[in-house]
Amino acid sequence: MTYIATKVLAGVLTALAAVWLVLEPPRASSEPSLTAPAFIAYVYGDIPVIPPTVPETTIIPKPPTGPNCDLMVALAGSIGWPQDQLETLRRVGYRESRCTPNAHNTTLNKNGSTDYGYLQINDRTWCLPSKYWPQGWLQTQGILDECSELFDPVINLRASLAIYLNSGWIPWRTY
Numbered sequence: 001m002t003y004i005a006t007k008v009l010a011g012v013l014t015a016l017a018a019v020w021l022v023l024e025p026p027r028a029s030s031e032p033s034l035t036a037p038a039f040i041a042y043v044y045g046d047i048p049v050i051p052p053t054v055p056e057t058t059i060i061p062k063p064p065t066g067p068n069c070d071l072m073v074a075l076a077g078s079i080g081w082p083q084d085q086l087e088t089l090r091r092v093g094y095r096e097s098r099c100t101p102n103a104h105n106t107t108l109n110k111n112g113s114t115d116y117g118y119l120q121i122n123d124r125t126w127c128l129p130s131k132y133w134p135q136g137w138l139q140t141q142g143i144l145d146e147c148s149e150l151f152d153p154v155i156n157l158r159a160s161l162a163i164y165l166n167s168g169w170i171p172w173r174t175y
Contacts, residue, residue, distance in 0.1 A: 064090060068099035072118050076157045092172045096120040101153040116150030119160040123147040126163060
């Protein structure tokens with residue numbers, strides 16, 4: 001075979017393989033297949049069907065448990081956190097402080113700010129005076145007088161509830 005014929009044959013075989021991948025319906029198996037890319041659309045008749053990107057058998061990890069997280073969630077529920085947000089609160093509290101009310105962080109913040117308590121509420125953002133909040137945002141809301149009060153579990157959860165009601169979960173997003 002000549003060089004050009006070999007290239008043409010390789011191109012035809014590649015095109016046939018691509019068509020076969022698109023037209024081949026998924027095979028039934030007891031294990032979900034993670035080998036097919038999520039962007040391949042299977043065609044049944046005239047209707048393209050995009051397979052789910054997460055197999056139905058994916059196991060979602062259990063929320064963290066333990067006395068600290070259980071106490072934090074119970075306390076949050078008693079001060080008015082919405083019931084449908086308590087599991088998210090548990091996960092965020094575990095990620096932020098391992099549900100430790102006296103957690104204190106100064107080393108991870110490059111701007112020199114401090115994070116306090118269960119939900120690691122940042123002083124520069126929420127309780128120190130600023131151009132827009134001369135007394136501090138949490139002080140203006142009547143939640144606390146000093147940032148160090150965020151070590152009190154009740155105050156920390158009240159402050160985090162006010163922040164959540166103001167901004168949703170965005171302040172606790174990780175990038």
